[in-house]
Amino acid sequence: MSKVNQKSYKSGFIFLTTLFFLWGFITVLVDSLVPRLKDVFEMSYAKTVLVQFAFFMAFFVFSVPAGFLLSKIGYKKGIVLGLLIMAAGCLLFYPAAEFRIFGIFLAGYFLLAGGITVLQVAANPYVALLGNEDGASSRLNLSQAFNSLGTTIAPIIGALFLLSDSIKTSQEINLLTEVEKSDYFIAEAATVQTPFLMISFFIVILALIFSFINLPKVMQENPKGGYLSLLKNKLMLMGVGGIFVYVGAEVAIGSFLVNYFVEMNLPAIVSENQLMMNIANTIASTFNKSFSNSDPKSLVGIFVVFYWGGAMIGRFVGAYLTRIFAPAKVLSIFATMAIIMILISINSSGLLSMWAILAVGLFNSIMFPTIFTLSLEGLGDLKAQASGLLCMAIVGGAIIPFAFGNLIDNFGFKTAFLLTIGCYGYILFYGWFKGRRVSFYESN
Numbered sequence: 001m002s003k004v005n006q007k008s009y010k011s012g013f014i015f016l017t018t019l020f021f022l023w024g025f026i027t028v029l030v031d032s033l034v035p036r037l038k039d040v041f042e043m044s045y046a047k048t049v050l051v052q053f054a055f056f057m058a059f060f061v062f063s064v065p066a067g068f069l070l071s072k073i074g075y076k077k078g079i080v081l082g083l084l085i086m087a088a089g090c091l092l093f094y095p096a097a098e099f100r101i102f103g104i105f106l107a108g109y110f111l112l113a114g115g116i117t118v119l120q121v122a123a124n125p126y127v128a129l130l131g132n133e134d135g136a137s138s139r140l141n142l143s144q145a146f147n148s149l150g151t152t153i154a155p156i157i158g159a160l161f162l163l164s165d166s167i168k169t170s171q172e173i174n175l176l177t178e179v180e181k182s183d184y185f186i187a188e189a190a191t192v193q194t195p196f197l198m199i200s201f202f203i204v205i206l207a208l209i210f211s212f213i214n215l216p217k218v219m220q221e222n223p224k225g226g227y228l229s230l231l232k233n234k235l236m237l238m239g240v241g242g243i244f245v246y247v248g249a250e251v252a253i254g255s256f257l258v259n260y261f262v263e264m265n266l267p268a269i270v271s272e273n274q275l276m277m278n279i280a281n282t283i284a285s286t287f288n289k290s291f292s293n294s295d296p297k298s299l300v301g302i303f304v305v306f307y308w309g310g311a312m313i314g315r316f317v318g319a320y321l322t323r324i325f326a327p328a329k330v331l332s333i334f335a336t337m338a339i340i341m342i343l344i345s346i347n348s349s350g351l352l353s354m355w356a357i358l359a360v361g362l363f364n365s366i367m368f369p370t371i372f373t374l375s376l377e378g379l380g381d382l383k384a385q386a387s388g389l390l391c392m393a394i395v396g397g398a399i400i401p402f403a404f405g406n407l408i409d410n411f412g413f414k415t416a417f418l419l420t421i422g423c424y425g426y427i428l429f430y431g432w433f434k435g436r437r438v439s440f441y442e443s444n
Contacts, residue, residue, distance in 0.1 A: 009130045009131050009216055012126075012130050012215045012216050013127065013130045013131070013139060013143075015210070015213055015215065016123055016126060016127050016130070016143060017127075017142065017143045017146050018146075019079065019119070019123060019206075019210070020123065020127075020143045020144065020146050020147040020150070021146040021147060021149060021150040022150065022206060023086075023116060023119055023147070023150070024146075024147035024148065024149070024150030024151040024154070025150030025151070025153060025154045026086070026150075026154075026199060026202075026203065027112075027116060027151065027154075029154040029195075029199065051106065051109060053398055054106050054109050054110040054113065055109065055110075055113045056113075056394065056395050056397045056398035057110070057395065057398065058110050058111075058113030058114045058116075058117055059113070059117050059120075059391055059392060059394040059395055059397075060392055060394075060395040061114070062113075062114040062117040062118060062121075063117055063120075063121055063388045063389070063390075063391040063392035063394075064385075064388045064389065064392055065388070066078070066082075066117060066118045066121040066122070066388050066391070067121055067384050067385040067386070067387055067388020067389065067391075068385060068388065069081075069118075070121060070122055070384035070385075070387075070388075071381075071382075071384045071385055075122045075123075075125070075126040075215070075384065076210070076211075076213075076215045078118060078121070078122035078384075079118075079119060079122045079123060079126075079210055080207050080210050080211050081118055082115045082116070082117075082118030082119035082121075082122060083115065083119070083203050083204075083206055083207035083210065084115070084203075084204070084207050085111060085112075085114055085115030085118060086111075086112050086115030086116060086119075086203050087115075087200045087201075087203040087204045087207065088111055088115070088200075089108045089109065089110070089111030089112030089113075089114070089115055090108065090112060090196045090197075090199050090200035090203065091108075091196070091197075091200050092104055092105070092107055092108030092111060093105060093108045093193070093196040094193045094196060094197060096108055097190075097193050097196075098193065100185065117391055117394075120387075120391045120394075121384070121387045121388050121391045122384070122387075123143075124140060124369075124372050124387055124390075124391075125372075125376055125383040125384060125386070125387040127139050127140050127143045128140055128372070128373045128376055128383070129383065130216070133377060135323060136373040136376070136377070137322040137327035137330075137366075137369060137370045137373040137374065138319050138320070138322045138323035138327075139319075140369035140370075140372060140373050141315050141318040141319040141322055141365075141366055141369045141370065142315070142316070142319035143369075144315050144368065144369045145312060145315030145316045145318075145319060148308075148311050148312030148315055148365075149312055151308070151312075152308070152309055152312050229382065230379075230382060230385060230386055230389060233379075235375070235377075235434065236375050236376075236379065236386055236389070238375075238430050238433070238434075239371055239372070239374060239375025239376075239390060239430070240375070240389050240390055240392075240393045241393070241426065241430070242367075242371040242375070242426065242427050242430045243368065243371055243372065243375075243390050243391075243393035243394065243396070244393040244394075244395070244396035244399075244400075245396060245400065245422075245423035245424075245426050245427060246364070246367045246368060246371060246396070246423065246427060247368070247393070247394050247396045247397040247400075248396035248397055248399060248400025248401065248423060249364075249400060249419075249420040249423035249424060250361075250364050250367075250397075251396075251397040251400070251401050252400050252401040252404035252405075252419070252420060253307070253357065253360060253361075253420060254304065254307055254308065254361075255401050255404075256401075256404065256405070256408065256413075257301075257304050257307060257357065257358075258297050258300055258301045258304065259408075259413075260357065260413050261300035261301075261303075261354060262296060262297060262300065263413060264349060264350070264353060264354070266300050266350070266351075266354055267296030267297070267299050267300050268296075269350055269351060270299055270300060270303075270351075271299065273351070276351070279303075280299060280302050280303070283302050283305060284302060300354075303354070303358065304358075306358045306361065307357075307358045307360070307361035308361060309361070310358070310359065310360075310361035310362035310363075310364070310365065311361050311362070311364055311365045312365070313362065313365070314334075314361075314362045314363065314364070314365025314366060315365045315366060315369070317365075318330065318334075318365055318366030318369075318370070321366070322366065322370060326435055327370050327373065327374060328370075328374060328431045328432075328434040328435030329431070329435050330366060330370065330431075331366065331367065331370045331371065331374070331427065331430070331431035331434075332428050332431035332432050332435065334363045334364075334365070334366055334367065335363070335367070335424045335425075335427040335428035335431060336428055337359075337363045338360050338363040338364065338424045339421050339424045339425065339428070341356045341357065341359045341360045341363065342356075342357065342360060342417050342420060342421055342424070343421070344356040345357040345417070346413070346414045346417050367427060371390075371427070371430070372387075372390055374430075374431075374434050375390055376390075400419070400423065403419060404416050404419055404420070407419060
């Protein structure tokens with residue numbers, strides 16, 4: 001690779017990594033406003049489930065068309081298009097809050113997730129292509145680490161600057177006069193509208209910046225073969241399955257951690273442990289809160305930050321590990337460790353069980369970027385369309401948690417976790433199988 005190409009690829013990687021951070025930050029910043037929206041719309045928990053469903057279904061709906069479109073217009077234009085779709089989604093929140101129509105908000109959230117999908121389909125393979133294929137997993141792990149950094153910082157910013165203590169309960173709202181109730185909802189709508197207008201404006205500026213950035217061209221437009229040839233590629237389809245079970249397992253565990261902790265009576269155990277209370281209050285002090293008289297779910301819920309924060313730390317470490325070791329081997333080891341942590345958790349109790357299941361987040365870290373890049377190896381100009389199929393598999397985040405919840409209802413947590421062990425078992429097999437194929441070709 002020439003020095004000119006190296007410089008161009010390095011600049012492109014820096015710009016793309018910045019984008020990973022920003023879209024992670026914006027996505028979770030929007031999520032932090034959902035409690036405010038729940039108040040404005042007086043949303044039931046059933047409607048809250050629809051919000052999550054809309055988010056994951058966007059990946060299913062938009063991914064394949066995005067991959068096809070990128071093969072026509074290229075990665076750079078795809079990134080700009082994704083940002084503009086995100087901005088349009090945010091703009092829809094303004095009339096949704098103004099007229100208090102939940103359907104408009106749901107459409108806006110779906111559109112926002114659609115924009116994120118286009119970005120995922122474009123940016124993930126683009127990072128993989130910006131350099132030698134051997135270093136693709138390392139580069140994508142590093143970019144995804146900055147994405148996780150954005151998602152870690154955003155809730156703090158959202159809690160400190162976007163949310164206030166003025167949210168009223170339904171009972172308090174019912175005690176207001178019609179005039180007071182109207183004034184209250186107008187004020188709440190304005191609280192939602194201003195941040196979303198600012199976010200939308202910022203995303204448009206970001207799209208303009210990317211439209212003028214000189215990024216290296218790494219794909220020929222209109223590649224031959226398309227989806228028909230990809231559907232015949234066994235290793236790529238195995239990768240699609242890997243993304244499906246990984247996202248499903250990660251979301252399933254993360255969604256039910258608080259319930260799992262409560263069932264194990266961990267709030268009482270934590271409240272009696274001075275070290276654990278110090279950890280909880282140190283984290284809570286960021287939000288000017290304490291846990292002296294808090295709800296038990298809130299007390300154990302604060303520790304969920306270690307599950308998601310572990311993904312950020314693990315990706316920074318994984319960027320190094322996948323550079324010096326075979327990515328498929330690192331993936332197999334991390335999947336094995338995730339299985340071991342789940343087995344420890346379901347066969348123990350108390351704080352050991354708690355920290356074991358939280359540690360799964362650390363070993364989740366490298367799975368998405370590593371599976372993604374391993375699946376794209378050797379696909380050449382079909383990587384954009386393959387990326388569409390891989391991103392479509394993110395719908396596993398809607399399907400597997402639903403199955404996990406049903407298993408909890410009927411058989412309890414210990415049995416339900418066997419489903420996630422099966423998911424990580426598949427990832428372990430994929431890493432082993434992929435690594436064996438690579439070793440075979442290298443030796444011949």
